[in-house]
Amino acid sequence: MLEVVGLSKSYGTGAKVTRAIERLDFAVEEHEFVGIVGPSGAGKTTLLKCIAGLLAPTDGQTLLRGVPVTAPPPELAVVFQDYSRSLFPWLSVRRNVELPLRRKQEVADKGRAAAEALGAVGLAGFEDHYPWQLSGGMQQRVAIARALAYQPRVLLMDEPFASVDAQTRAELEDLVLRVREQFGVTIVLVTHDIDEAVYMSDRVVVLSRPPSTVQEILTVELPSPRDQVESKALPEFVSLRARVYETIMQPAAKVAG
Amino acid sequence: MSRMHLSRGRLGWLTLEVGATALIVALLWLYTDTNESYAVAPLGDVLDAFRATWLFEHVGSDVVPSLVRMTLGYGAAIVIGVVVGFGLGSSPVLAAIAAPVVSFLRSIPAAALLPPAIVLFGIGGGTKVAVIAFVCCWPIMLNTSDGVRELDSTMLATARVYGIRGIDRLRMVVLPAVAPRIFAGMRTSLSIAILLLVTSEMIASTNGIGYFVFQAQQQFAVDDMWAGVLLLGLLGFGLNLLFGVIERRVLRWNVRGDGSN
Numbered sequence: 155m156l157e158v159v160g161l162s163k164s165y166g167t168g169a170k171v172t173r174a175i176e177r178l179d180f181a182v183e184e185h186e187f188v189g190i191v192g193p194s195g196a197g198k199t200t201l202l203k204c205i206a207g208l209l210a211p212t213d214g215q216t217l218l219r220g221v222p223v224t225a226p227p228p229e230l231a232v233v234f235q236d237y238s239r240s241l242f243p244w245l246s247v248r249r250n251v252e253l254p255l256r257r258k259q260e261v262a263d264k265g266r267a268a269a270e271a272l273g274a275v276g277l278a279g280f281e282d283h284y285p286w287q288l289s290g291g292m293q294q295r296v297a298i299a300r301a302l303a304y305q306p307r308v309l310l311m312d313e314p315f316a317s318v319d320a321q322t323r324a325e326l327e328d329l330v331l332r333v334r335e336q337f338g339v340t341i342v343l344v345t346h347d348i349d350e351a352v353y354m355s356d357r358v359v360v361l362s363r364p365p366s367t368v369q370e371i372l373t374v375e376l377p378s379p380r381d382q383v384e385s386k387a388l389p390e391f392v393s394l395r396a397r398v399y400e401t402i403m404q405p406a407a408k409v410a411g
Numbered sequence: 412m413s414r415m416h417l418s419r420g421r422l423g424w425l426t427l428e429v430g431a432t433a434l435i436v437a438l439l440w441l442y443t444d445t446n447e448s449y450a451v452a453p454l455g456d457v458l459d460a461f462r463a464t465w466l467f468e469h470v471g472s473d474v475v476p477s478l479v480r481m482t483l484g485y486g487a488a489i490v491i492g493v494v495v496g497f498g499l500g501s502s503p504v505l506a507a508i509a510a511p512v513v514s515f516l517r518s519i520p521a522a523a524l525l526p527p528a529i530v531l532f533g534i535g536g537g538t539k540v541a542v543i544a545f546v547c548c549w550p551i552m553l554n555t556s557d558g559v560r561e562l563d564s565t566m567l568a569t570a571r572v573y574g575i576r577g578i579d580r581l582r583m584v585v586l587p588a589v590a591p592r593i594f595a596g597m598r599t600s601l602s603i604a605i606l607l608l609v610t611s612e613m614i615a616s617t618n619g620i621g622y623f624v625f626q627a628q629q630q631f632a633v634d635d636m637w638a639g640v641l642l643l644g645l646l647g648f649g650l651n652l653l654f655g656v657i658e659r660r661v662l663r664w665n666v667r668g669d670g671s672n
Contacts, residue, residue: 208568226572239565244587244664253583254573284664304573 155340156182156205156308160214163200164365173365174200177214180359180368182308187334187341189351192361193402198344201366202312205342206232218308228258231306235313237293241285241300247272248281251300261305271303272296274333291322298330302337311343315350324382327354331380348398352391353380360401369401452633457641460634465642469623474642477608477619480536484543485604491544492551492600493593499552500559500589517549521607525614534615543607550603551596558592559585591665594658601654605647620646 158180164173174197182188192198203209205216207226216223218230226232234240241250251268261267272278275295285293294314301309311330315323331354334341345351351358352374360369374394376385385391440454452460465474499506499513524542532538562585570576570584612621624639626632659666 203568206572208571226574228574230572232568232572234565234569236565239563240569242566242584242587244590245583253575253579256579257574286664300573 155184155186155219156342157217158201158205158214159217161201161204161211161216162213163197163204163209164212175204175361176365176367178361178366178368180371182340182342184307185338185340187331187343187354187356188359189355189357190342190344190359190361191346191348191351191398191402192366193363194346196361196364196366198346198361198366199312201361202232202310202342202344206230206310208232229307231301231304231309233294233297233301233309233311233314235316237290237297237317238285240297241293243284243286245284246281247277247283247285247288247296250285250296251303254300254304258304261303267303267305268299271299274302274336275299275329289322291318291326294318294326295329298326298333302333302339305337306339308340308342311341313345314343316346323350328380328382330354348395348402349386352376352394352398353382353385358394358398360398362402362404369404372397449631450633452637456634457637460632460638461641464623464635464638473618473620473623476536477612477621480539480612480619481543481604481608483536484540484608485547485600487540487544488547488600488604489551489597492548492596493555495548496552496555496593496596497559498556500556506556506560513549513552517553521546521603522610525611528611529615534617538615539608539611539619542611543604546607547600547604550599551593554592554596554599555589558589562588587664591662594662598654598658601650602647605643605650609643 158178161178162173162176164171166172178201180188190198190201200209204211205223207216207223207230210224218227221227223230242253245253248268251271252264255261255264255267258264269278269281272281275298277292277295277299280288280292285296288296294317298314314330315326318326327350330341333339343351343354353376355374358372358374360372361367362369372394376388376390436454443451443454443457499509521542524545525538528538528542532541566584566588570580575584608619609621609624612619613625616622620639620643624636624643627635627639
């Protein structure tokens with residue numbers, strides 16, 4: 155579905171060059187949930203922007219269903235960390251969700267697609283509110299609904315729960331796992347939170363400190379559906395999160411190719 | 412309970428405002444009535460002159476021409492300011508080229524432009540409109556270009572990801588985002604427009620409210636002169652009020668709530 159091939163991105167030139175990510179290779183299967191974690195300062199957001207076609211890589215490429223990504227593809231949606239800047243405050247919740255559908259031929263009934271997506275995130279009845287009238291968690295739900303209504307094959311999420319409180323965070327994590335089943339979408343989640351990555355993902359890609367390379371790719375074999383209390387108490391969960399933590403703490407020099 | 416307190420508070424403030432205004436008018440009335448100076452007309456006489464002049468004998472001959480000039484000049488300033496502002500805001504190269512020229516042109520004191528404008532356009536309506544447009548376009552232009560330059564990167568990335576481009580992007584994303592800045596510039600320009608309207612009509616005109624006030628002074632018609640000043644004050648007050656109403660309507664969303672509601 156999604157292939158990242160030898161992807162590198164550096165900023166600046168000459169002596170002042172900063173290498174954010176270096177020769178990243180991994181693939182995401184259809185309907186898979188892949189979490190990308192790394193220490194703070196690792197080029198997680200850079201990687202996500204390159205995958206989304208928002209940033210041109212210095213080297214390498216991303217293939218979406220075999221086609222190189224050079225601009226944001228129509229079958230891809232992004233949920234950004236900062237919902238307050240990603241939602242348009244002058245549009246109601248409904249119009250925020252419907253705006254991306256205006257030129258989308260595949261979505262026949264725009265009003266219904268928007269209503270379905272808003273229902274799925276538990277916001278039925280809030281269509282005529284403005285984003286700034288809602289709490290942070292609800293605003294991020296609007297952003298998630300907008301992404302779902304767009305009917306993407308791949309949904310990229312950039313630290314989507316970093317700006318909400320811990321309880322809301324757990325609620326939103328479970329919400330995303332639910333709608334993932336319902337809408338059958340492939341998800342790539344970038345996060346600095348190891349628990350979150352392990353809890354939500356089928357596989358976890360661990361990045362090193364910059365210049366970031368792929369340290370390790372771990373398969374998460376926890377039973378589904380996952381549960382905030384039970385799943386996190388399982389020995390597999392505990393050992394996996396320890397493993398990810400140790401990998402992140404390793405010095406970059408010990409990278410296994 | 413709290414709502415009752417709130418409305419009583421509002422009523423209190425309103426009483427204070429109206430009461431203070433009434434007191435000031437009464438004191439003014441008393442002062443102008445007892446003052447011997449010929450320049451100080453009794454308020455009663457001024458109001459009589461106001462009624463005789465502006466209700467509605469001179470509306471067609473002076474008020475309408477003034478309002479037309481003002482509307483044309485201010486309207487042109489908005490169009491020029493917004494269009495050029497978008498250009499300067501989107502292109503750093505263009506902005507760098509234009510910066511010194513813009514800084515210089517907007518630094519020319521507005522009234523200094525009147526003599527050259529008269530030479531260029533004569534004392535017809537063109538001079539007034541041109542001067543108002545020229546001076547009023549800078550605050551709008553600079554605010555617009557700042558607004559375009561400071562467009563949020565996450566917001567623009569969102570538009571790109573969701574394929575919002577071309578006219579949709581302009582209408583639904585960029586223009587609303589810059590609108591608060593455009594309105595800020597327009598508010599500054601509105602005061603300048605009124606100022607220039609009156610100044611230009613005093614120097615280069617054969618009608619208009621400014622011309623009327625100046626003529627009244629030249630003919631020692633002190634009542635008429637003050638009546639004209641009163642009208643200009645009311646006009647400025649009314650235009651600012653109207654502007655506020657339009658701004659609040661267009662920028663409804665920009666009044667951030669506290670999350671309740």
